[in-house]
Amino acid sequence: MSLPEKAIGVGHPIPTTRTQSRIGMFLSQPVNWVFLVVGSIIAFLSLYPTYFLFYGSLTDAPLGVPGHFTLQNYVRAYSDPEAYPLLLNSFIFGLGASGLSLVFSLTLAWITIRTNAPFRRLFELTAIIPNILPPILVSISWVMLVNPSNGLINASIVKLFGVEKGPFNIYSMPGLIFVEALILTPLAFLIVAAALKSMDPSLEESAKTLGSNEIGVMRRITFPLIRPAILAAGTLNFVRALESFDTPAIIALPARIEVFTTKIWREALGSFPTNHNLAAAYGVGILGIALVFVYLYRRFTSQVESFSTVTGKGFRPHQIDLGPWRYVASSVAFFFLILLVVLPILVLFLVAILPYYHVPTWQTWQNLTISHFQYVWATPRVHKAFANSLFLALVGATACMVLAALASYITVRTKIAARGIIEGLVFIPWAFPGTAMALGLLWAYVDFPIPVYGTIWIILIAYVTRFLPYGLRAVSSTIIQVHKELEEASIVCGAGFLATFRRVLLPMMRPGVMAGWIILVTIFMREFSATLFLYSPGAEPLGPLLYFLYLDGMRGRVAAIGLVISLISVILIAIAQRYSRWDSK
Numbered sequence: 001m002s003l004p005e006k007a008i009g010v011g012h013p014i015p016t017t018r019t020q021s022r023i024g025m026f027l028s029q030p031v032n033w034v035f036l037v038v039g040s041i042i043a044f045l046s047l048y049p050t051y052f053l054f055y056g057s058l059t060d061a062p063l064g065v066p067g068h069f070t071l072q073n074y075v076r077a078y079s080d081p082e083a084y085p086l087l088l089n090s091f092i093f094g095l096g097a098s099g100l101s102l103v104f105s106l107t108l109a110w111i112t113i114r115t116n117a118p119f120r121r122l123f124e125l126t127a128i129i130p131n132i133l134p135p136i137l138v139s140i141s142w143v144m145l146v147n148p149s150n151g152l153i154n155a156s157i158v159k160l161f162g163v164e165k166g167p168f169n170i171y172s173m174p175g176l177i178f179v180e181a182l183i184l185t186p187l188a189f190l191i192v193a194a195a196l197k198s199m200d201p202s203l204e205e206s207a208k209t210l211g212s213n214e215i216g217v218m219r220r221i222t223f224p225l226i227r228p229a230i231l232a233a234g235t236l237n238f239v240r241a242l243e244s245f246d247t248p249a250i251i252a253l254p255a256r257i258e259v260f261t262t263k264i265w266r267e268a269l270g271s272f273p274t275n276h277n278l279a280a281a282y283g284v285g286i287l288g289i290a291l292v293f294v295y296l297y298r299r300f301t302s303q304v305e306s307f308s309t310v311t312g313k314g315f316r317p318h319q320i321d322l323g324p325w326r327y328v329a330s331s332v333a334f335f336f337l338i339l340l341v342v343l344p345i346l347v348l349f350l351v352a353i354l355p356y357y358h359v360p361t362w363q364t365w366q367n368l369t370i371s372h373f374q375y376v377w378a379t380p381r382v383h384k385a386f387a388n389s390l391f392l393a394l395v396g397a398t399a400c401m402v403l404a405a406l407a408s409y410i411t412v413r414t415k416i417a418a419r420g421i422i423e424g425l426v427f428i429p430w431a432f433p434g435t436a437m438a439l440g441l442l443w444a445y446v447d448f449p450i451p452v453y454g455t456i457w458i459i460l461i462a463y464v465t466r467f468l469p470y471g472l473r474a475v476s477s478t479i480i481q482v483h484k485e486l487e488e489a490s491i492v493c494g495a496g497f498l499a500t501f502r503r504v505l506l507p508m509m510r511p512g513v514m515a516g517w518i519i520l521v522t523i524f525m526r527e528f529s530a531t532l533f534l535y536s537p538g539a540e541p542l543g544p545l546l547y548f549l550y551l552d553g554m555r556g557r558v559a560a561i562g563l564v565i566s567l568i569s570v571i572l573i574a575i576a577q578r579y580s581r582w583d584s585k
Contacts, residue, residue, distance in 0.1 A: 032416065038406045039422050045465040046428040049440030053287070056280035056443040063276045064446040073281040082258070090242060090259045090286075093176060093252075098188075098237035100181035102230060105188035108336055113196040117329040122337075129341045131519075132569040134526030135183045136543060137562040139250035140550055141344035142179045144351060146170045152347060155359040171255035180247045182340055184240055188233040195229035235297040239290050243433030245529040249547065260286040261529070264435045268533060276439065283436035294431040345566075352559035372560035382561065385545040386568075388456055389525055392541060393572070396463045397471075397520035401513050403464070404471030412476055423472070430469040434529030437466050441534060456539035462530045467520055474516030518576045522569050 057074065061067025077083060112120040130138070145153050146168040154166020169175060245261040252262050260282060267279035351357055353368045376382050407426060411419050429437065441462050445453045452458045528543035535544050542565060549558050 034406060035410050035414070035416050035419070035422075038403065038410060039418070039425075041403065042407060042422055042425045042468070045461070045468070046425045049437060049444045049465065050428065050432075052443035053280055053283055053436060053440030056277055056439060057284050059277060061277075063442060073277045074284075077278055077281040077285070086258050086260065086263055089173070089257060092173060093180070093248075093259055094238045094241040096173075096177035097180035097184055097241040098234050100177060101184035101188045101237050102192075102234050104181060104185040104336055105192050105233065106230070108185070108189055108333055109193040109196055111329045111333045113193055115326060115329055117326045117333065119330055120333070123333040130183070130186045131522050132566045132573070133344060134528065134543065134546070134562065134565065135244070135246035136250060136526075136528050136546055137348065137558075137565075138183055138344050139179050139247045140546075140555075140558060140562075141347045142175075142182075143170055143250055144347050144357065144555065145343060146175070150357070150359065152350075152359055159359070170251060173257060176247060176251045176255070176257060179251060180241050180244060183244075183247065184237040185336075185340060187240070188237055191229050191233040191236070192226065195226040232297055235293050239293045239297070239431070242286065242290060242293075243435070243529070245435055245532070249528075249532075250550070261433065261435050264439070265532075268435075268439060276442065280439050280443070283433070283439045286433050287431065287436045290431045290433055294427070298427075348559040348562050351555050352563055354556060357555045372556040373564075375557050376560050376564055381540070382545065385540050385542045386564075388539055389541040389543075389565075390568075391456065392460055392463060393521045393524040396460050396524050397517050399460075400464045400468055400471045400520050401475070401517050404468060404475050404516060405513060407468075408472055408475040426472050427469050429465045432466060434466065434527070435533065437462060438530040438533030441530075454536040454539075459531055459534050459539065459541065462534055463524050463527060466530065467523055470519055470523070471516040474519065475512045514576050518573055521572050521576070525565060525569055525572075
């Protein structure tokens, strides 16, 4: 019996020389060390809060106190008769908002991409401008427009037509669905418009040659080809609506409409004593639903790729000549632009310069004020909130893009056998609703050796964890286009992996990196759902500040802060676009 066999026989196995050599060869490559470090960081960010969300739902002790295993939280949560209306409301809200956003986005995309409607390029701004406004501000602006008591539109209708009350009530399920659909429309527009732009017009031209009219071509060719993109956009928006807390916090809570996110808020923050265990049980429920629909979204997006009809030849999408109806199409698109962009910004500007919130009269214009902007300029609490949000946006987006760039390189450029695990781990938090993610982080870091609980760092961890997939998507699409010969030439010239990555790959990936950075900065500046659960008085970003000022009735101050946020976002986007061009120095 050989020595290794004897050692194994007595219960003391030793590694073979072949295993040691394989491990040594693996660790001798710098890229493998990068894989281990990046993989460990992403695994920790993804799995640690996931584990503790389940832990919190299965323990009988409060947050930060050791307890015992129990299923009573799930029994209490889902045996409650109120759980069924809660589930029904959540599905009605999600399906209604995602469906209406698809109607809006399909109409806009068809007019701007496939018709000869005048000013159609202007309407593509609907995919860009709304991103500078935090969703909570969009919700607040529509409350100020159409709330039943003193909404500007309702009050104007009452005054003009002498009716008893205005026709609109934002504090209802239709109002909740309408506002959320407006918030979700830009994302659906981007997905659908990209599918329409990538279609080969020869397919539609062939159908027209065989005698089909425009409606027949649309029904038999266009919509079947973009069906996967429509399903992907609808599924993604359903998940986003299901996890949304911005719109429900402003509309559903006052209307006493209970959805998953408002129920989690009530149990974790809005009741006394709080019950984080029960909130975690609801969080696991919403996470389970979101995971199913994220899986469907991934399936639909893979079908989008299989339905691609771009052949590499230059072509322009087939445009439909609407004749005199093109002006009607432009009017419809302009109406959506008013709903998505013009009305929210105008009402915020109006309320910001009024001494108090009311329906304007002729005397109003003599009493305009800049006192709300002076409040923004002179209040230390506001300064601190802006500083915190800028820190989270700039540092968080940068850290996120560095991690995304390294993860993208590993998954796209290397042949490491386990590289697919990294992409899978990245997309686990993507299914996490902000409220559920926040609960998992609270349980995870309340007793963490490094004191991040109750600081701005736990918010930063939440942002990087939850939005890393956005950065990975942006970088992956760019790194694929960088030819591998450039990397090989650098290595042949004696540069190591890190030098090659820093001097060759990163400059070539700059457009994708900066695009992802811009997206993340705007998201981090306006994030609210997770922040409300994680912030502390010393680390208050703009989202909670806006919410509590709104609850205190300080609508002019909320509007002024919102306009300043929008201006800062525009400046950051302009700077980032300046340095994202290939020829910028």
